[in-house]
Amino acid sequence: MxxxxxxxxxxxxxxxxxxxxxxxxxxxxxxxxxxxxxxxxxxxxxxxxxxxxxxxxxxxxxxxxxxxxxxxxxxxxxxxxxxxxxxxxxxxxxxxxxxxxxxxxxxxxxxxxxxxxxxxxxRREVTEYINVYVENLPEAFDGYKAAQLTDTHIGPYFRYSDLPHEFDRAKAEGAQVVFFTGDLIDDVRHMPQTAEILSEKYDDFADGIIYVWGNHEYYRGQAYIHGFLKKTPVRILENEHMKITRNGDSLYVAGVDYPWVRGERSAAFQRQRKDMTEWAFEGIPQDAKVILLAHNSSFIDEGFARGAILTLTGHTHGTQFGLFGKPIITPFKFTRGLYTDGIHPGYVSRGSASWFPFRFSCPRELVIITLHRKQGMSRLPIAASDS
Structure with a gap:
C-alpha cells in the first residue's frame, strides 16, 4: 500500500x-x-x-x-x-x-x-557535544560521558554493516554508556546480524547499551525485534528504570515506550505520556538524579515536570530540512537541538541516519553528553533552541 x-x-x-x-x-x-x-x-x-x-x-x-x-x-x-x-x-x-x-x-x-x-x-555525520551541569551531582559521575544514538533505520541507506562504526565513534569519544532512543531497524531481514553487532559492542562501554522503543519497531514487527534483542545483553527499558552505580553513588535512567494515542495535543495522548513517565519513575528516590530516555520528543515536557537532569529523544530527524541549521516548517513542539525550562535540559537528536537519505542543513549526528557537578543553583536561560 x-x-x-x-x-x-x-x-x-x-x-x-x-x-x-x-x-x-x-x-x-x-x-x-x-x-x-x-x-x-x-x-x-x-x-x-x-x-x-x-x-x-x-x-x-x-x-x-x-x-x-x-x-x-x-x-x-x-x-x-x-x-x-x-x-x-x-x-x-x-x-x-x-x-x-x-x-x-x-x-x-x-x-x-x-x-x-x-x-x-x-554520507556526512557530525558529533554534537552537550555539557550538562547538575546541582549536587554525585561526585562519582562528575565528568561521566554518555553517547546517544537514535533513528538508525537500518536498511538500504544505513546498513547493518554501518552500525559498528557508530559504536566505535562513541567509544573513541570516551563514552561509558550508549543511550539508544529507538527506530533501530526497518529491514528486519538483517535483525540477526544487528543483534550480533549489539552483543559484540556492548562490552566496549562500562555501563553497556540502554535502549527504548521507537515507532518503527512496531511498524516492522516489535515482537520479532524484541526476540532478538532479548538474546543480547542490551538493557531494554519499557516504562521502567535502572540504576547505574559507581563508587557507591547512583545515577538513574528511566525509559518510556512510544505512545500510540492519536493527536499529540489531545488530552488522551498527554495522559498516556504522563502515565508512561509515572510508571518509569515509580520507585526512584525523590532526590535522585535521573536521565529520561524517550523516542517521542514530546516527553521533554515530562522530563521538565519530573526534574530529570537530562531528557534525550529522537523521532523528528530534525525534519531533515532547514536553512542555516534551523528547521523551516515543523509539526513538533521540540524539533531539534537543546531545550530548557530554565534549569533542566532536554535534547532532540537529528538522528544517526534515516529511512530516506535526503538532508539539507540538518546533518546526521552522534551526540556526546558529559555530566558536570555544579554546586548551588545553575540556572539556564529559558529558551527553545532548534540549533
Missing part, C-alpha cells in the same frame, strides 16, 4: 511539473513534456521502492543511483510550489522572458537541493 502511494504521488507530481514547465516555457509539444515529467516521477519513485527491497548484493553503483533518484524525488517537491506561482506570471507578455529565466534557475536550484541533499544527507 505504501509503495503504491509513493508511486502514485510522484507520478502525478512529475506530470504536473512537466505540464507547468511546458506552460511557462511556452513549449509547443505540451504533452511530450507532460509525459516526460510523468516518466521522471514514476522512474524515481519506482527505483526508490525497488531498491529498498532489492539492495542486498548490489554494487556501490546502486547506492549512488539511489541518491540520484531520491534527489529527483525531492526536486519534484521543491519545484511544484514555485512553478505554480510562476505559471501565473507568464500571462503578461512583457514578463514572459524574465519568468522563463527564473524558472530555469528554480529548476537548477531544485536539482541541486535534491541531489546534493541526498548525497550529503546520507
Amino acid at each position: 505504501f509503495e503504491r502511494l509513493i508511486l502514485m504521488i510522484f507520478s502525478i507530481l512529475g506530470l504536473l511539473n512537466g505540464s507547468l514547465f511546458a506552460l511557462i516555457m511556452r513549449k509547443k509539444n505540451f504533452f511530450r513534456y507532460t509525459f516526460g515529467g510523468f516518466l521522471i516521477g514514476l522512474a524515481s519513485a519506482g527505483y526508490f521502492v525497488w531498491y529498498a527491497k532489492g539492495y542486498d548484493g548490489l554494487g556501490l553503483w546502486s547506492l549512488w543511483l539511489g541518491y540520484l533518484f531520491c534527489g529527483l524525488m525531492v526536486s519534484q517537491i521543491v519545484l511544484f510550489p514555485p512553478y505554480i506561482i510562476l505559471s501565473f506570471f507568464t500571462i503578461p507578455k512583457k514578463w514572459k522572458r524574465p519568468v522563463q529565466k527564473i524558472s530555469l534557475l528554480v529548476l537548477l536550484g531544485a536539482l541541486f537541493i535534491g541531489i546534493y541533499g541526498a548525497i550529503d544527507g546520507n
